Amino acid sequence: MSAPTQPVPAQRTPAGEEPAPLLATRGLTKHFKVGGAFSGRNLHAVDGADIVINRKEIVALVGESGSGKSTIARLLARVYQPTSGEILYQGRPLSSMRGRRQVLEYRGDVPMVFQDPFSSLNPAYRVSHGIMRGLKLHRHELNRAQRFEEAVRVVEAVGLTPAADILDRYPYELSGGQRQRIGFAQALAYRPKLILADEPVSMLDVSIRIGLLNVMAKLRADEDVSFLYITHDIASARYVSDRLMVMYAGHVVESGPTEAVLADPKHPYTQLLLSAVPDPRAPLEVTAEAAKGEPPRVINPSPGCRFRWRCPLAIDECATTTPLLRPLAPAHVAACHVATADPDPTAGTDSVAGSDSGGEAAPE
Template sequence: MLVATGLTKHFPVGGVGVRKVVHAVDGVDLELRRGSVLAVVGESGSGKSTVARLLAQLLPLTAGQVLLDGHDARVRGRKAFRRYVKRVQMIFQDPFGSLNPVHTVRYILTRSVRIHRGRLRGAELEAALTELLERVHLTPAERYVDSYPHELSGGQRQRVAIARALAADPEVLLADEPISMLDVSIRLGILNLLQDLRDRLGIAILYITHDIASARYFADRTTVLYAGRVMETGDSESVTQDPKHPYTRLLVASAPDPDDLGGTVGGLTAGEVRESGIGGEPPSLIDPPPGCRFHPRCPFAVDLCRREVPDLFDVGAGRTAACWAYSDRGDRPVIGQRTTGVRADEEAAP
């Protein structure tokens, strides 16, 4: 449905005469399929929101291309943008900030219905509002339709935001950390709702998250992002149960629910990750590390990793990993089991 190739965004930063750029997103490929959820997983600052904003046409691309149903999605002018937004809707992290507090649910949904479906009135409009609220399981609809956002819980607000998006009858939903600001107890309900929309309406969903455990639960496929680059892709079950890239292993091992994810994936328990010191910090994106961007934090990095950017190598079953360990280079690194903080190449040194 929505295909991105070589998605790249560099933000210029600095004052007059300073020519620096933030390499927020670099050469990312993504594919959103009808009736399917793709998770994009990564730490804060890895470029997830920038990817969503590029796909939503809220930012111009530095390089790359976005295709919607096979056609170049680049929009020029307000009319083309409206047509695009009708098909590709976005849901934001903060349901408190994304709903205007001075308007009722009725006003918020009516506005979206009229923008995307024309000037419905009276019984027809009322039926549309009821149907939207029922779709997001805010029933009976009349209990919610005249409420203000502050009278609703966080989960109910996010449901209203989703209903507002559905008023466009979109083919694609871009959900940027839609549950991360909600109470843990209601997160599952929102994910179940999105799953239901995927199944019943055949919507293609981009699910952005920093929580790889929720990607396993909710997404059909998962793409792992680090410092603006794709590290690993594959079906969510395999990526989370048998991660190939050292960064994915780190994410999985330090996930909040180690029991659920097997605990010692890649030979590392969550405790070992903390002790080994490979946790570390994401790199500066103004002057990103050469070679593999993960190499400064990677316990297995060798010279090759510091010099050359790895391709996304085929690691079987429709999976890929951007790690030289999966290449046939003679000077490739070897991913081993490890429990100490010593780097693989330091161990080998005399």
């Protein structure tokens, strides 16, 4: 019988160099065939995504429905295999993984919390079942008594007490917010390094969303866990994240520190997202920019910017050349032909997005 497969070690970092990011992607791409095997039609769910998540960092991935956010989460969780590109975990490509043991180790390090708290728990079993089963699968060093102690610890860590009573309940005896906390507890039981949280608060009442966001912040502080927080809610992303990445039609169109992106958005789509956030003090209205254009074309898309049909700043180049991410401010990148970089403070000149395009000003 062959020897058990050894887990893939983290890539060694030469002395004097910064350690590799916890997780990174290079040109990550996922296409789905539509209309039959011989139709030649492909839905471009994700195209060329470059993502970096560092240790003890919360990164928010925002965008409208259909932008590719959840597809990226499933690619990182190895639910989907990428069409092309690479995922690097602690500096090593996932494609180098061999054997069930290495796959289990990665999935324990990078678990996923799903959107729907009402279908993520098996209604036929008590709450303890999923946590104990996961511990048995991923934490071989623990005996049964130790597994129960760990289950109690992680349930308390997500703010549910008394833990023993919660573990003895069935899912129907819990509220939606409690079920979602159990989802975080199950992920935490594996001693993860990164949790993929796919719209974890979107199906919960507004009054209890803040509690789940605080759970994420607490786990990052107390358990040294990083998060990829996927959401369409810019307000919650601002509340909890360190960095913000904006997706549109399968492309990452802007990325940077959360406050920098929200204070000075460079891409017209990010500007549109911010203009659509309702102000409770103002009358509800739909701006001309928000109503303009048509849904993105992601089935066999042609070259060019996929936002050009809705963009008030589009120029001829937008229809022929796909823009690439480029630095426009410190640690702030955007994929836009007309967006301009922040002025050099030593040059004494100012520039604004769209000033070279001849178009109208970007929405505030």
